[in-house]
Amino acid sequence: MSSYRFCRTDDIGLLVDALNRCWRPHFPDEPPMTPAAFKRSIRDLQVWCSSCMVAFADADPIGVLIGAKRPSGTLIHRIAVHPDHLRQGHGHHLLTSLGSKLAILGPPRIVAEVPEASGPVSGLFEASGFVRETILTDYVWHGDAETHALPGVAGAFVIPVTVDDLEANGLLGGDHPQTCWERSVETLTARKEEIAGLAVASDERIEACILYVRPGGGPEGDQEGAEILSLRAFIEDGGARLKQLFSRLRAQDVRSVRLPKVHPGEISTELLETLGFRSAGGHRLYTATLRQGSGSP
Secondary structure (H helix, E strand, O other), X not given: OEEEEEOOHHHHHHHHHHHHHHOOOOOOOOOOOOHHHHHHHHHHHOEOHHHOEEEEEOOEEEEEEEEXXXXXXXXXXXXXXXXXXXOOOHHHHHHHHHHHHHHHHOOOEEEEEEEOOOHXXXXXXXXXXXXXXXXXXXXXXXXXOOHHHOOOOOOXXXXXXXXXXXXXXXXXXXXXXXXXXXHOHHHHHHOHHHOEEEEEEOOOOEEEEEEEEOOOOOOOOOOOEXXXXXXEEOOOOOOHHXXXXXXXXXXXXXXXXXXXXXXXOOOOHHHHHHHOOEEEEEEEEEEEEOOOOOOOO
């Protein structure tokens, strides 16, 4: 017999087990979930155990939903059903149960970032009343041998920069461009101790910046690649200042860069192509706004 329940803060072990039993069979290349990694998602993404659910067949987890909550809304961070229990309504029940709770407690907005290759998951959200809002595009960049030789911008120089530096200069906050959940201002703030950054600055202001992490963890991680968390230019210059920053990255032997889940309103495709990025897949952004007193959009 199937049963479902919301979780508590002392259910981290259960949620880790449920993710490894239900999520990993669909994504075998991902590392196993651990309690430490789950706790990092609580810190970085604001995963709330009370917004997480587990479905059971007797005592065995057969489905899991992981929800992250901020004042702006709730993210369905992960939802998965064990391969032996697909197409039995478990995913829909998990979604509608969370919706019923949020319709009472708020916030009413729910979002999900679904890989384009995950057709069945997209079908689940569409059947549950979610609307596809846009496509979040993944980009990659591979520095060439000449990148480090690009000329600088007259009157500007490259300096290290931190999340706190950007905040002190008023460059985080309400006017920050729309981004995916994992590269939002809240995530940047939560991860600031492990984020490295470079900026082009003049005597008067910061004119462009990059915030990034390396796969090895933090600024001193793997030197071969990096993941961009923020890429911004504050002056219209055709990408010249951002190119200067990528020249510095290439000079530091960073040979490849990932920029995941770029929202169309975040940075223009033309500028990214000018910088040498190319698309490499994407995610569908689904959204729903709950009606008061109802668990449905």
